[in-house]
Amino acid sequence: MNQSHPRAGSDKKQRRWFHEFPDPMVLIFMVLVGVYLLTFIIPAGEFAREVIDGKSRVIPDTFAYLTGVEPLPFFDLFLAIPQGMINAAPFLFIVFIAGGLFHVLQSTGALENMIGVAANKVGASNSTKSRNLIIVLGTFIYGFFGVAVGGENNIALVPLGVLVAAAVGCSRLVGVTMAVGGIGIGFALSPISPYTVGIAQSIGELPLFSGWGLRLLMVLGSLSMLAAYICLRVVKMEFHDEQPVEMSKALHEYRLSRQDLTILGIFLIGLISLLTGIFTRGWYITEISAVFLIMAIVIGLAAGMSANQLVKRMMEGASSVTSGALVIGLAASIPVILQDARVIDTIVKSLSSVLEGMPVALAAVLTSIIQGIINLFIPSGSAQALITMPILIPLADLIGMSRQLMVSAFQIGDGLTNLFIPTAGGILAMLALGRVSYAQWLPVIVPIMVPIYAFCWVLMVIAAHLGY
Known part of the structure; x- marks a missing residue:
């Protein structure tokens, strides 16, 4: 009997290792180690750059391998972690401050009362139809903010999605998927994003925000698929919530x-x-x-909180999102390794060379895939445009692809991958504020990304044949 216990415990550990998704910190550290090992295989190289209007751009056809670059010491693998946290400090601080702001706001009861009154007016508690209507409207509203305002700029709106989900009897996961998914898709496929489309089209010498029709069709279709997915699938998913959000009373x-x-x-x-x-x-x-901090102070004073009570609420809110903030810092260490090893330009050059000699439609699809891979290493959309578009625009001319189609391929690859890669600091910040871990997020968002990618690729192939 005594001998059976260790074996049972061992079996349990084996089941946990093979069948449980790794903790987000473990998952991202594994990626970090894998990237570090790749630096011993990928040779160092660089493009020459020029500064135009204060922004550094790559000069095409200037790539050269570097000699005398020593492999990174093993110690640098761990040195990259605190450096990544320093680089990601703005994201960490906005998570802490936003967490404090919303804890102050929620403690006043004003948000819950507003959402309860609104949900009651549309009859959310009475039927599945009303619930689904709110989810669809919420997804498109968040998508609109993603299109018009951007990604990280909407972080303050994520907790509202959680409260809306609670009002219609759904889990935190539904609210976060509605908010983060809507914002992410809206920003990814925005016809008017100055951060991605604007920079890419300026490099490609195209009229600002021209060709918006294709991107508008992509974003509307993708948001429709996300809304349907939430209504049909996510609302039925089991979600272990350590801090469930529940309405404190009946809607009426x-x-x-x-x-x-x-x-x-x-x-x-x-x-x-x-x-x-x-x-x-x-x-x-x-x-x-800074504005979040001012809002928290003014709201606290309006609610009659003393200075000590306000600070206590802020600290409670900040502490509740600490684990999510640390995940952002760890993820930011991945680009540090690549920059220190000086292999980012080599990766960009190697991936872009794959497109040469391909049919235009296939090249457009592969460009979006390549940009998605590059986005893992260069998670900033504007930085990625400045680095890759000076290479891809001449390549588009060479293979007969329109510059407009190349910009759309870049946007799809850069934008949509932000919803699931571990280096997208803005999305990780939103998940931290919504208190859904990266490990919980991946199994939810990845299945819907498959048809969204397929939808966008089909539209690109059609556009290529129509001479877009």
Whole structure:
């Protein structure tokens, strides 16, 4: 009898190793080790660069392998982790501050009251049809913000999706998929994104945001598939939630007080200020974090909190997203290894050379796949455009592909992969704020990405044959 216990424990450990998805930190560290080992195989190389309008661009046909570059010491594998966290500091801080802001906001009860009143008015508790209507509308609203505002700029809206899901009787996973998936797809396929389309078209000497029709069709079709997937599949998924969000009372009991309206007004003014700063003053993560901090303080004062109570709420909210923030920092160590080994340009050159001599339609599809691979190493869409488009635009001319189609292929490859790669800091930040781990997210988002990719590829092939 005594001998059977160790064997049973051993079997349990084996089952856990083979059948449980690794913790996000374990998964990303495995990727980091794999990337480190690749630096011993991939030779160092660089393109020459030029600075135009303050931005560094690659000069095509200037790639050269580098000699005398020593392999990275084993110690550098671990040195890259704190360096990655330093590089990702803006993302880490916005997660902590946004976590604090929403804990303050939720503790006032204003958000829950607003969502409860809204859900009651549309009869969300009465039928599956009403629930699905809210999910579809929510997905498209989040998609609109992704199209118009961008990715990370919408991080403040993710917890709202969780509350909406709770109001219609769904898990946190439904709300996060609606919010993060909608924002991610909207940004990925946006016809008017200045961060990706704008830069890529300027390099390709195309009119700004021209060719928007194809991208609009892609984003509308993809959001429709995501909404249907959430309604038909995600709502039925089991989700282990350590901190489940539940409505505190029946929907018909919710009311909005004058204080609730004041707090929601402050929150709305804060969001409008953010959008104004983003579009007129070029604000990004650091400025957004500062506005979040101001919003938290003003909302706390409006709710009658003392200074000590406000700080306590902020600390509680920040501590609840610590694990997610650390995942972002660890993921940011992957590009550090590649930059230190000086192999990023070699990867870009090798992947882009695969396209030469291919039919235009196939080359367009493969370009999106190649850009997706590159996005793992260069997760910034604007940086990726500046590095790869000076190579891909001349290549498009060489193989007879229109520059417009090349820009769309770049956008698909860069944008859609952000929804599931471990180096996309903005998406990881949103997941951290929604309190869904990367390991929980992957099995949910990957299945719907397959038909979305297929849909976009079919549209690109049709566009290639129509001379887009």
